[in-house]
Amino acid sequence: MKAAMALAAALCGTPAYAAWEPTKPVEIVVAAGAGGASDQMARMMQAAIQKNSLMKQPIVVSLKGGASGAEALMYMKSSEGDPNKVLIAYSLIYMLPLSAKIPFNWRELTPVSVIALDQFVLWDNSAGPKTVKEFIDAAKASSAPFKMGGTGSKREDHVLTVFLEQKTGAKFSYLPYKSGGEAATQLVGNHTESNVNNPSENLEVWRAGQVRPLCVFDKERISYSGKVTDTQSWADIPTCKEEGVDVQYLMLRAMFLPGKVTPEQQAFYVDLFHKVTQTAEYKDYMEKQALKPIFLTGKDMVQFLEEDDAVNKSLMTDAGFVAK
Amino acid sequence: MEAFGLLLHGFAVLLTWKTLVLMMLGLVLGIFVGVLPGLGGPNGVAILLPLTFTMDPTSAIVMLSCIYWGALFGGAITSILFNIPGEAWSVATTFDGYPMAQQGRAAEALTAAFTSSFIGSLVAVLLITFLAPMISSFALKFGPPEFFAVYLLTFCSFVGLGREAKHKTVISMSLGLLLAGVGMDTVSGQLRMTFGSSELLRGINFLVAVIGLFGISEILLTMEERLALRGHAASISLRVVLGVWKDLPKYWVTLLRSSFIGCWLGITPGGAIAASFMGYNLAKRFSKDPESFGKGRIEGVFAPETAAHASGTAALLPMLALGIPGSGTAAILLGGLMVWGLNPGPLLFVEHKDFVWGLIASMYLGNVVGLVLVLTTVPIFASILRVPFAAVAPMIVVSCAIGAYAIQNAMFDIWLMLGFGVVGYVFKKIGIPLAPFTLALVLGNRAEDAFRLSMIGSGGTLKVFWSNGLVGSITTLAIVLLFWPLIDRVFTGLRRGLEAAHN
Numbered sequence: 001m002k003a004a005m006a007l008a009a010a011l012c013g014t015p016a017y018a019a020w021e022p023t024k025p026v027e028i029v030v031a032a033g034a035g036g037a038s039d040q041m042a043r044m045m046q047a048a049i050q051k052n053s054l055m056k057q058p059i060v061v062s063l064k065g066g067a068s069g070a071e072a073l074m075y076m077k078s079s080e081g082d083p084n085k086v087l088i089a090y091s092l093i094y095m096l097p098l099s100a101k102i103p104f105n106w107r108e109l110t111p112v113s114v115i116a117l118d119q120f121v122l123w124d125n126s127a128g129p130k131t132v133k134e135f136i137d138a139a140k141a142s143s144a145p146f147k148m149g150g151t152g153s154k155r156e157d158h159v160l161t162v163f164l165e166q167k168t169g170a171k172f173s174y175l176p177y178k179s180g181g182e183a184a185t186q187l188v189g190n191h192t193e194s195n196v197n198n199p200s201e202n203l204e205v206w207r208a209g210q211v212r213p214l215c216v217f218d219k220e221r222i223s224y225s226g227k228v229t230d231t232q233s234w235a236d237i238p239t240c241k242e243e244g245v246d247v248q249y250l251m252l253r254a255m256f257l258p259g260k261v262t263p264e265q266q267a268f269y270v271d272l273f274h275k276v277t278q279t280a281e282y283k284d285y286m287e288k289q290a291l292k293p294i295f296l297t298g299k300d301m302v303q304f305l306e307e308d309d310a311v312n313k314s315l316m317t318d319a320g321f322v323a324k
Numbered sequence: 325m326e327a328f329g330l331l332l333h334g335f336a337v338l339l340t341w342k343t344l345v346l347m348m349l350g351l352v353l354g355i356f357v358g359v360l361p362g363l364g365g366p367n368g369v370a371i372l373l374p375l376t377f378t379m380d381p382t383s384a385i386v387m388l389s390c391i392y393w394g395a396l397f398g399g400a401i402t403s404i405l406f407n408i409p410g411e412a413w414s415v416a417t418t419f420d421g422y423p424m425a426q427q428g429r430a431a432e433a434l435t436a437a438f439t440s441s442f443i444g445s446l447v448a449v450l451l452i453t454f455l456a457p458m459i460s461s462f463a464l465k466f467g468p469p470e471f472f473a474v475y476l477l478t479f480c481s482f483v484g485l486g487r488e489a490k491h492k493t494v495i496s497m498s499l500g501l502l503l504a505g506v507g508m509d510t511v512s513g514q515l516r517m518t519f520g521s522s523e524l525l526r527g528i529n530f531l532v533a534v535i536g537l538f539g540i541s542e543i544l545l546t547m548e549e550r551l552a553l554r555g556h557a558a559s560i561s562l563r564v565v566l567g568v569w570k571d572l573p574k575y576w577v578t579l580l581r582s583s584f585i586g587c588w589l590g591i592t593p594g595g596a597i598a599a600s601f602m603g604y605n606l607a608k609r610f611s612k613d614p615e616s617f618g619k620g621r622i623e624g625v626f627a628p629e630t631a632a633h634a635s636g637t638a639a640l641l642p643m644l645a646l647g648i649p650g651s652g653t654a655a656i657l658l659g660g661l662m663v664w665g666l667n668p669g670p671l672l673f674v675e676h677k678d679f680v681w682g683l684i685a686s687m688y689l690g691n692v693v694g695l696v697l698v699l700t701t702v703p704i705f706a707s708i709l710r711v712p713f714a715a716v717a718p719m720i721v722v723s724c725a726i727g728a729y730a731i732q733n734a735m736f737d738i739w740l741m742l743g744f745g746v747v748g749y750v751f752k753k754i755g756i757p758l759a760p761f762t763l764a765l766v767l768g769n770r771a772e773d774a775f776r777l778s779m780i781g782s783g784g785t786l787k788v789f790w791s792n793g794l795v796g797s798i799t800t801l802a803i804v805l806l807f808w809p810l811i812d813r814v815f816t817g818l819r820r821g822l823e824a825a826h827n
Contacts (some may be wrong), residue, residue, distance in 0.1 A: 066526025206668025
């Protein structure tokens with residue numbers, strides 16, 4: 001076993017561009033609180049890198065979730081030229097500068113790679129309506145608007161809620177919580193009627209039979225068909241489009257270095273995270289949390305980011321969330 | 325009795341030499357990080373987390389939780405000796421613990437703190453052992469209105485039961501609430517009072533403020549007044565320890581009340597911080613001699629420490645069962661759990677019995693071992709006070725600065741800490757209490773969010789705070805406490821009137 005690992009390490013570590021490697025401990029900067037999806041992913045990568053000895057220097061996770069993640073963005077922005085910090089980014093890099101006028105632009109950072117796409121699912125309490133249609137009808141018939149829990153204000157969850165309203169005509173009052181975990185327990189405790197959490201955020205309460213997934217906001221169903229609960233797999237959840245609500249949204253999970261680092265430094269991390277995506281830890285994590293595997297880097301990544309930025313900008317504008 | 329069998333199984337998992345050694349190691353490390361002001365539990369656990377990646381989950385969590393217990397014990401040491409609380413819940417311990425140390429009763433105060441910590445966590449662990457399933461469903465009853473009611477109760481009990489002049493308490497609390505508003509507002513997603521500064525984005529960290537308000541301001545006062553920490557005569561022996569223990573039964577009501585408050589607020593997700601304040605205030609309220617509180621009364625150490633540790637321990641339950649951490653340290657432990665693929669949630673208790681009961685068993689063992697460890701080291705810690713102030717003061721200032729910096733790795737926070745030191749000095753001079761300020765700073769944001777979420781959910785009617793038995797009774801209790809002095813006076817007046825009529 002050890003020999004096999006050493007061999008694998010030797011094969012992976014071909015010194016094609018081994019010109020640079022970190023000389024100090026590397027920090028994975030998380031733009032969210034403890035226990036959230038970003039934090040979990042960062043810890044998975046930390047464990048994958050250490051267990052498979054992908055890097056000589058140790059790697060630490062630093063939580064910079066203050067100001068809804070703006071803290072992490074400003075921290076990266078001010079760390080120009082420091083190759084020992086990598087940000088694990090998500091759609092906040094497009095949305096936060098628009099909604100809260102944070103002086104930040106992702107183009108000032110150095111893109112490394114897109115490592116996954118995260119899904120959004122419409123969930124209700126397992127005692128609530130059983131299908132999207134019943135849910136929407138119940139929401140319309142209700143005297144007080146249904147309460148939709150989510151993370152933060154004027155962000156992914158809020159945008160999805162607004163589009164759900166526009167497409168169906170039902171009204172929701174959106175309750176912005178501090179984390180997806182909180183939104184999950186509030187749904188279980190019947191303090192909200194629904195939420196649009198990422199799979200990872202509701203996984204445990206789904207397995208405990210406390211919430212029900214109604215539909216997934218993607219063009220196609222989630223591909224994982226291993227049983228998650230006693231009867232259902234991720235693949236059993238219909239898309240919202242199948243259920244007659246044509247709303248789609250995927251969220252990137254991508255790694256960035258601060259601005260003004262050298263191409264050698266950038267190359268080191270591209271290689272490092274490519275190796276991470278090959279590890280058993282990563283594959284296991286993707287399946288368990290129902291993430292879409294993807295690996296983009298270089299020009300492909302920049303093109304993806306530009307298109308994604310445009311999509312997010314138009315969604316935010318349509319929802320009326322862009323600060324004047 | 326199923327729980328009992330499972331617990332024994334937990335002990336069996338735990339009782340290997342390897343685990344016991346890790347436990348001792350964790351406790352010593354924990355006490356060490358707890359003693360350094362500001363470094364505290366969360367940072368200590370965060371630094372040591374990667375060390376445990378190569379261990380099996382049970383050993384790893386046992387070691388981490390022992391660091392946690394150690395840090396909890398250690399936090400009391402700086403509160404009592406230097407008036408610098410390491411964690412949010414150590415603030416109330418300074419009220420009477422520090423005066424005791426100044427009177428040369430440091431050993432007594434430390435013994436009281438450690439003993440009551442032990443009792444508080446023991447009660448909470450018993451609760452976790454036997455009532456775990458019921459408690460998780462209780463915690464689920466808490467929506468925004470219930471959360472707000474709990475915070476309101478804490479604020480009101482402060483105003484109603486506090487010793488200081490009411491207007492000064494309110495002034496102090498309002499200033500705290502104002503500063504709590506700095507940074508991103510979760511509900512609207514907008515920035516408030518940051519004035520374009522990216523340093524202010526993340527808001528004002530509570531610990532930075534506390535280190536400045538209590539630690540630095542104390543140094544300033546000491547320099548002005550006497551240039552010496554009083555405490556030279558700290559007598560330290562087994563006799564002191566036994567003496568404190570002999571008096572314990574006298575305070576059983578306080579201990580029981582504080583344990584109860586601690587457990588109750590601890591299982592309320594996020595309510596742990598309020599517990600020590602409430603424990604202290606209620607002990608003072610029901611005391612026959614409330615005037616002596618704040619001047620070095622041993623009960624004033626028992627009450628907050630018992631409540632703080634009961635809540636700190638009970639807070640692990642919502643973390644395990646619901647994935648909601650009750651404190652900063654619990655949040656880091658939560659991250660650790662996930663690394664080993666142990667996702668907190670309702671199924672953790674079913675699917676990972678070995679782990680959960682091993683952890684609970686480690687709470688029992690860790691507490692007993694921890695108590696022995698800290699008690700044997702009391703003489704060492706108390707003797708710090710014999711070092712001349714001129715030598716100790718710079719060390720305290722430096723460790724305060726390191727602590728303030730380490731929380732968010734920000735130089736700005738050191739300036740902030742110094743600023744708060746001056747504010748604390750001025751407040752002490754003009755007699756404005758610091759405690760309501762710190763309480764408002766730590767709970768202000770959550771209280772505001774909870775209130776606004778309640779309003780969004782109810783469509784703007786205040787009736788939501790009386791919409792069910794739970795929230796209704798908490799809210800009513802809060803209002804009663806707020807007007808307690810008035811009610812008290814009316815009742816006393818009535819009784820006197822009646823007595824007069826009888827005569």
